[in-house]
Amino acid sequence: MAAWNTRHMPHQQGRTAVVTGANSGLGLVTATELARQGAKVVLAVRDTAAGERARAAIRAAAPGAAAPEVRELDLASLESVRAFSKGLTAEFPTIDLLINNAGVLVLGPSRTTADGFELHMGTNMLGHFALTGLLLDSLAGARAPRVVNISSITHRNARLDYNDLMSRSAYQASRAYDRSKLAATVFGLELDRRLRAAASPVLSVVAHPGMSRSNLNRALIRTGAGSSGWWPGPSCGFSSRRASREHCLSSTPLRRPR
Numbered sequence: 370m371a372a373w374n375t376r377h378m379p380h381q382q383g384r385t386a387v388v389t390g391a392n393s394g395l396g397l398v399t400a401t402e403l404a405r406q407g408a409k410v411v412l413a414v415r416d417t418a419a420g421e422r423a424r425a426a427i428r429a430a431a432p433g434a435a436a437p438e439v440r441e442l443d444l445a446s447l448e449s450v451r452a453f454s455k456g457l458t459a460e461f462p463t464i465d466l467l468i469n470n471a472g473v474l475v476l477g478p479s480r481t482t483a484d485g486f487e488l489h490m491g492t493n494m495l496g497h498f499a500l501t502g503l504l505l506d507s508l509a510g511a512r513a514p515r516v517v518n519i520s521s522i523t524h525r526n527a528r529l530d531y532n533d534l535m536s537r538s539a540y541q542a543s544r545a546y547d548r549s550k551l552a553a554t555v556f557g558l559e560l561d562r563r564l565r566a567a568a569s570p571v572l573s574v575v576a577h578p579g580m581s582r583s584n585l586n587r588a589l590i591r592t593g594a595g596s597s598g599w600w601p602g603p604s605c606g607f608s609s610r611r612a613s614r615e616h617c618l619s620s621t622p623l624r625r626p627r
């Protein structure tokens with residue numbers, strides 16, 4: 370049997386998909402493939418200028434697809450999350466797919482979100498947690514709706530210290546990132562358990578793309594993070610196109626390759 374790839378995605382005609390962090394890397398490739406298969410894609414991005422460039426790239430790659438929409442979303446601000454959700458649900462009462470793809474890894478001293486949360490936990494987990502909650506009713510009204518949370522192999526290095534979720538004690542950026550990805554993984558699994566218990570039609574899925582040569586990794590190259598010993602280096606990992614297969618596979622009903 371052939372290996373699964375994006376050519377095996379079922380048609381997405383009539384479906385609305387929201388992809389956070391869709392302006393580059395895995396998010397951009399995932400948004401492109403969903404658009405190529407007929408989905409109406411919303412690019413939820415912090416930088417709308419970068420979002421417009423992504424929109425143009427998607428239209429060039431999939432000229433027959435519906436034009437994606439660019440909407441501003443800063444996951445490090447709950448005010449922005451609320452404003453985005455309010456505007457989105459006003460235009461799209463039903464949402465079929467939410468891919469919580471966006472993420473940050475900021476080295477150096479500890480930083481906080483607009484609401485005072487540690488930046489990695491606040492952006493990678495809490496922002497997506499709030500977004501999912503605000504969109505859940507719209508997802509529940511769709512046919513075969515899904516929420517996809519993105520994990521990382523680094524979650525295996527972490528533990529959730531409920532007395533210090535914001536990493537105020539002995540802060541280390543890589544450790545805070547690992548903890549945020551563990552929290553996102555736990556969120557995806559617990560959301561699935563609760564949705565099943567409530568007999569909700571929404572399916573919660575957790576995807577791990579593997580090590581990828583994304584913008585996040587290129588930022589690590591610029592800052593010299595490889596010297597810390599926890600990161601394998603710029604030559605390791607899949608391309609964004611290859612790594613995005615797990616996003617795409619998790620986003621759609623499985624159609625086995627022949």
